Amino acid sequence: MVRILVADAMSEEGLAPLLADPTIEVVQKKVGDVEDELDQFDALLVRSATKVTEQLLQKMKNLKIVGRAGVGVDNIDVDAATRYGVVVINAPNGNTISTAEHTFAMMASLVRRIPQAHISVKSREWNRSAFVGVELFGKHLGIIGFGRIGSEVAKRARAFGMHVHVYDPFLTKARAEKIGVDVCTLDELLAKADIITVHTPLTKETKGLLGPKNLAKTKKGVYLINCARGGIIDEQSLISFLENGHVAGVALDVFEQEPPGDHPLLSFDNVIVTPHLGASTVEAQVNVATQVAQEVLTFLQGKPVTSSINLPTLSKDVYEKIQAFYTLARKMGILASQYMSEPVQEIAITYSGSVADLETTFITRSLLAGFLKPRVASTVNEVNAAMIAKERGIAFSEKFSANGNDYNNSITLTVYGENKTFTMKGTHIAHYGDRIVHFNGFAIDFAPEGHLLYIQHHDKPGMIGKVGNILGDHQVNIATMQVGRQEVGGKAIMMLSLDKPLDDTLVETLEQISDIDVVKKLEV
Ligand SMILES: NC(=O)C1=CN([C@@H]2O[C@H](COP(=O)(O)OP(=O)(O)OC[C@H]3O[C@@H](n4cnc5c(N)ncnc54)[C@H](O)[C@@H]3O)[C@@H](O)[C@H]2O)C=CC1
Numbered sequence: 001m002v003r004i005l006v007a008d009a010m011s012e013e014g015l016a017p018l019l020a021d022p023t024i025e026v027v028q029k030k031v032g033d034v035e036d037e038l039d040q041f042d043a044l045l046v047r048s049a050t051k052v053t054e055q056l057l058q059k060m061k062n063l064k065i066v067g068r069a070g071v072g073v074d075n076i077d078v079d080a081a082t083r084y085g086v087v088v089i090n091a092p093n094g095n096t097i098s099t100a101e102h103t104f105a106m107m108a109s110l111v112r113r114i115p116q117a118h119i120s121v122k123s124r125e126w127n128r129s130a131f132v133g134v135e136l137f138g139k140h141l142g143i144i145g146f147g148r149i150g151s152e153v154a155k156r157a158r159a160f161g162m163h164v165h166v167y168d169p170f171l172t173k174a175r176a177e178k179i180g181v182d183v184c185t186l187d188e189l190l191a192k193a194d195i196i197t198v199h200t201p202l203t204k205e206t207k208g209l210l211g212p213k214n215l216a217k218t219k220k221g222v223y224l225i226n227c228a229r230g231g232i233i234d235e236q237s238l239i240s241f242l243e244n245g246h247v248a249g250v251a252l253d254v255f256e257q258e259p260p261g262d263h264p265l266l267s268f269d270n271v272i273v274t275p276h277l278g279a280s281t282v283e284a285q286v287n288v289a290t291q292v293a294q295e296v297l298t299f300l301q302g303k304p305v306t307s308s309i310n311l312p313t314l315s316k317d318v319y320e321k322i323q324a325f326y327t328l329a330r331k332m333g334i335l336a337s338q339y340m341s342e343p344v345q346e347i348a349i350t351y352s353g354s355v356a357d358l359e360t361t362f363i364t365r366s367l368l369a370g371f372l373k374p375r376v377a378s379t380v381n382e383v384n385a386a387m388i389a390k391e392r393g394i395a396f397s398e399k400f401s402a403n404g405n406d407y408n409n410s411i412t413l414t415v416y417g418e419n420k421t422f423t424m425k426g427t428h429i430a431h432y433g434d435r436i437v438h439f440n441g442f443a444i445d446f447a448p449e450g451h452l453l454y455i456q457h458h459d460k461p462g463m464i465g466k467v468g469n470i471l472g473d474h475q476v477n478i479a480t481m482q483v484g485r486q487e488v489g490g491k492a493i494m495m496l497s498l499d500k501p502l503d504d505t506l507v508e509t510l511e512q513i514s515d516i517d518v519v520k521k522l523e524v
């Protein structure tokens with residue numbers, strides 16, 4: 001008998017296929033109530049309340065799959081699950097509409113002060129003049145993050161007669177045009193919007209995205225909404241901008257710490273809040289429970305799942321053969337994604353020499369996963385990378401060549417953006433490591449590791465010295481430096497490996513040097 005623990009409240013209708021299966025026992029209890037039996041469950045289904053920590057995974061010795069009825073997997077230690085060989089799946093689109101509608105409900109409530117008016121009338125007051133709002137019609141809505149939820153919010157905003165401006169560095173023009181929105185830079189959005197709503201994942205790049213610097217660029221009287229993840233709008237900065245009257249009102253469904261406890265933001269009359277209710281509708285809960293229940297059933301029947309967000313077990317044999325290229329490809333994907341920080345349409349990969357004879361599917365997926373990681377909300381890995389690339393309109397192809405072109409093996413990557421193309425070639429040298437031997441049209445030779453700094457400049461005497469002096473003056477130690485040029489006196493590049501990450505201000509300083517065209521921080 002297969003045993004499934006459903007640890008958080010989940011729709012019975014969604015769970016029906018599992019409940020109806022006579023070979024499955026479904027136990028609907030909290031983890032704390034089945035401590036003695038934890039090692040007897042094959043599957044664990046959760047929403048966001050249960051924290052699937054490494055300790056819990058250690059106790060659930062028989063566990064094979066964790067199903068998250070929702071999008072974000074912040075409550076699951078996916079790395080630990082992968083290490084323990086536990087497949088993690090989620091339900092990426094079952095709650096999209098609910099969250100978009102909740103965002104809209106928050107927007108309307110915010111500008112019409114409905115929660116405040118509701119409390120006032122319930123307190124037996126009748127103070128109509130205290131609750132004069134503003135219309136949504138004709139207002140400029142800024143949407144940061146234009147994925148599943150962001151695009152549904154846009155459709156609703158247009159129906160309300162709003163002007164919609166979108167910032168998403170990974171959005172292709174074709175997709176934006178299909179929905180009919182104004183695609184702009186973050187600065188343009190901040191300057192134009194009367195109301196800003198965020199719909200990105202919480203990542204290194206989006207944490208504090210609306211912090212002191214960017215909030216200062218918004219219109220005085222702006223309204224802000226966060227129904228994505230706490231921390232995308234920095235809570236401390238929000239307090240300052242509410243106190244000085246710059247921000248007219250805020251709607252929050254999510255917090256940096258949940259529950260937020262006695263948070264100072266809760267004392268502002270113009271801050272309205274809900275307890276992470278974006279996905280809390282009957283329909284969304286049926287959708288997400290149905291999706292994970294079906295997937296768990298498929299998995300338990302030994303068939304491949306489609307919404308897995310961590311690694312399947314590779315056979316040891318195949319893994320040993322591809323491991324080195326799998327790591328090189330991941331690093332190349334990460335580098336290319338950072339270099340091409342713009343929408344891309346196609347990724348072409350050519351395997352040459354000995355690597356061309358291997359099982360390259362996983363190598364390609366590893367490269368795609370590295371490329372997509374900074375761009376998507378849910379965890380992306382070899383299992384779901386191809387599906388996500390397709391979903392985002394990024395085509396990818398593989399070519400093979402027996403000739404290694406001066407190398408025993410090489411992987412050549414070409415990324416096609418809307419306005420530019422980027423190429424890179426990497427090789428793995430046994431007992432030596434990974435090397436990038438071609439970067440953006442320049443022959444070069446560097447290890448794709450650590451804190452890298454790419455500088456494209458004119459080949460003139462003194463350039464290396466100028467860069468070295470600035471870094472030295474700021475106590476940034478250069479570990480290695482590789483240079484390359486197309487012709488004497490022509491375009492040239494430096495790739496520096498630094499002992500610590502570079503501040504953005506230093507990047508700006510380097511950009512000011514005459515004869516330097518491009519400065520990019522790259523982190524692997
Ligand atoms: N409040 C709630 O109950 C719920 C919250 N969520 C949260 O909503 C968020 C969005 O979810 P989905 O739309 O399903 O995800 P998605 O992956 O479809 O969309 C995220 C979008 O953000 C964009 N993005 C990534 N980094 C960015 C950056 N630095 N700047 C601007 N855009 C960036 C991506 O290109 C992508 O288009 C997630 O954080 C998710 O966890 C999702 C469901 C329910």
Ligand SMILES: O=C(O)CCC(=O)C(=O)O
Nearest residue numbers: 047048070071072279280
């Ligand atoms: O399960 C829930 O209610 C939270 C949903 C959510 O935040 C998500 O799906 O990312």
